[in-house]
Amino acid sequence: MATVELSSIRKVYPGGVEAVRDVSLVVPNGSFTVLLGPSGCGKSTLLRMIAGLETTTSGECKIGERVVNEVEPADRDIAMVFQNYALYPHMSVYDNMAYGLRNRGTPKAEIDKRVREAASLLAIEDFLSRKPRALSGGQRQRVAMGRAIVREPQVFLFDEPLSNLDAKLRVTMRLEIRRLHNRLNATSIFVTHDQVEAMTLADQVVVMNAGRIEQIGAPGEVYKHPASRFVASFIGAPAMNLMPGKIAEAGIVETPAGRLPYDKNRFHAAGEVEVGIRPEDIHAAGGADGILFTPELAEELGATRLLHGSFGDTPVIIAIPASGTVHEKKEMRLSIDPAAVHLFDKVTGRSLVR
Numbered sequence: 486m487a488t489v490e491l492s493s494i495r496k497v498y499p500g501g502v503e504a505v506r507d508v509s510l511v512v513p514n515g516s517f518t519v520l521l522g523p524s525g526c527g528k529s530t531l532l533r534m535i536a537g538l539e540t541t542t543s544g545e546c547k548i549g550e551r552v553v554n555e556v557e558p559a560d561r562d563i564a565m566v567f568q569n570y571a572l573y574p575h576m577s578v579y580d581n582m583a584y585g586l587r588n589r590g591t592p593k594a595e596i597d598k599r600v601r602e603a604a605s606l607l608a609i610e611d612f613l614s615r616k617p618r619a620l621s622g623g624q625r626q627r628v629a630m631g632r633a634i635v636r637e638p639q640v641f642l643f644d645e646p647l648s649n650l651d652a653k654l655r656v657t658m659r660l661e662i663r664r665l666h667n668r669l670n671a672t673s674i675f676v677t678h679d680q681v682e683a684m685t686l687a688d689q690v691v692v693m694n695a696g697r698i699e700q701i702g703a704p705g706e707v708y709k710h711p712a713s714r715f716v717a718s719f720i721g722a723p724a725m726n727l728m729p730g731k732i733a734e735a736g737i738v739e740t741p742a743g744r745l746p747y748d749k750n751r752f753h754a755a756g757e758v759e760v761g762i763r764p765e766d767i768h769a770a771g772g773a774d775g776i777l778f779t780p781e782l783a784e785e786l787g788a789t790r791l792l793h794g795s796f797g798d799t800p801v802i803i804a805i806p807a808s809g810t811v812h813e814k815k816e817m818r819l820s821i822d823p824a825a826v827h828l829f830d831k832v833t834g835r836s837l838v839r
Contacts, residue, residue, distance in 0.1 A: 486672050487549035487562075487639035488514045489535060494544035496530050496696075504530045506696040508544075512640075512689070517666050517673045521683040522693035523719070528676045529644055531693075535674065536565050536642050548640060564633035565642040568649060570625045572617040572632075578604075579613040582632045599635040606665065607631050623654045630665070641666075643675040647682065659685055680720055684708065692716050714834035717761045717827060723791065725827070726767075728799040730760035738828065741797030742776050747826040754837045759829040764791070764804035766825035769811075775818030778803070783813055 489512040496505040505527040512518045520528040533539040535546060537558035546553050553561050572581050579600055586596045604610045607627040617625055626646060633641055643662070647655045663686055666673050677683055683690050684704040692699045692707060692715075700712040711717035717725040730738040736749035740760050747760075770776075778801075784791040785807060792803040792811065803819065811817065828837040 486514050486670065488512065488547075489640055489672065489674065490545075490547040491531075491535070492545040492547075494531065494534060494546065495542045496527070496534060496539060497542045504696055505534070508696075508698055510691060510698065510701070512672060512674055515670050515672055516688045517663070517675065517686055518689045518691060519683040519687035520674065520676045520691050520693060521678070521680060521719075522699075523678055526693040527696040528678075528693050532642055532644055532674060532676050535640075536563055537561050538565075562639040563642055564636045564638040564640075565644065566626075566629050566633050566646045568645045570617070570629045570649075572625060572628060574617050577614050577616060578609065578620070578628050578631075581617070581628055582635055585632065585636055596635075599637070600631070603631040603634040606634065606668070607661075622650050623658060626650065626658060627661075630662075634665075634669070639672065641671050641673045643673065645676055645678070647677070647679075655682075662686065680722065684720075692719065694719075710836075710838070711761075711827065712836050714759060714761070714829045717829070721763060723764050723802045723804065725761045725763050726799075726801050727829075728760050728762075728796060728801075729831075730758045730828070732756060732758060736823075738826070741795075741799045742801075742821075745821060745826055746823040747828060748824055751824075751839060752828045752837045753839045754828045757831045758837065759831050759834070761827035761829060762821060762825060764802045766822060767801075767803045767805075768820050768822075769805055769809070770818045770820035773818070775820045777816055778819045779816045780811060780813050783811055 491508055491510045494505055494508045497503050508531060520531060522528050530539055534541050541554055548561060582600045583596045604613055607630060609624060609627050612620060612624060647658050650658060659682060675686060687704055690704050690707050691701050694715050700707055700716045707716060708720050718727060728740050730740045732754050733739045733744060736746055738745050738747055738760055778794055780792040780794050782793040788807055790805050790807045794801055830837055
């Protein structure tokens with residue numbers, strides 16, 4: 486195990502394309518850190534720089550106490566699990582897992598011990614003699630993970646390893662990866678564009694956008710207290726509702742939904758702002774009070790019902806329990822907890838939290 490520390494890391498490709506922009510990050514020893522963001526945000530490039538598969542334009546990368554900028558990938562004491570498994574098709578599962586150890590001159594008895602221990606840990610003991618083509622996608626991914634485990638590295642790197650699996654298998658593999666991490670007590674860095682994977686796997690989420698870090702925090706912190714409009718809209722399904730607003734007085738913001746109270750002790754704002762409210766923080770209100778709303782479409786999701794509509798010209802999604810009756814095109818009243826209202830700077834998109 487080791488701490489990974491990045492200081493002012495940049496990656497500029499020929500032609501001046503800046504893929505990673507001044508990223509500084511500490512991945513604590515033994516933590517599970519997820520790099521999360523949309524395609525093209527620089528997360529995989531950053532992971533590949535840690536692995537040594539991409540050169541670093543500037544900045545410093547440390548694994549443990551060692552600066553590894555000029556260290557070859559094979560000498561960085563890391564193991565990487567790829568999206569496409571990267572298994573040798575002509576080799577058995579056993580040989581795929583043993584291959585790296587053989588190249589390093591590991592004694593045969595030690596190789597056999599490590600391979601069989603990893604196979605037992607991943608429940609693939611019965612597949613050791615098979616070729617990859619005889620395995621399912623989930624089994625191939627277990628083999629790829631086993632190949633990483635036998636190396637006993639300081640750091641595990643995962644580059645979207647679940648992207649090629651179907652939805653049900655992804656859920657199963659997420660649980661297996663987290664259990665594996667807990668048993669090995671390893672330092673892990675996991676890249677994904679899937680927020681569910683990030684929220685369920687991570688101790689620490691690093692949200693990236695356009696080559697920069699937008700926010701670092703525990704999953705719950707990133708969800709409840711987004712540091713920017715981008716994080717607010719990227720984390721959460723459905724995404725946070727965003728609408729224009731103008732501060733009328735301390736504690737009151739004018740919006741297309743009307744005058745909404747907000748926590749004036751939490752936010753410091755003036756003039757025009759952007760207002761954010763998560764779908765589950767808008768509730769059906771009884772009686773004659775509340776915000777008027779007419780659902781245009783209702784989506785039934787089992788225990789939850791999503792109501793689509795608008796406040797003025799601003800589209801809105803509301804998540805309410807599926808119990809009770811709601812009629813499309815029929816006016817209803819809503820309430821919003823002031824503590825659930827977020828304010829963002831209209832120009833920079835940063836949270837206006839004090």
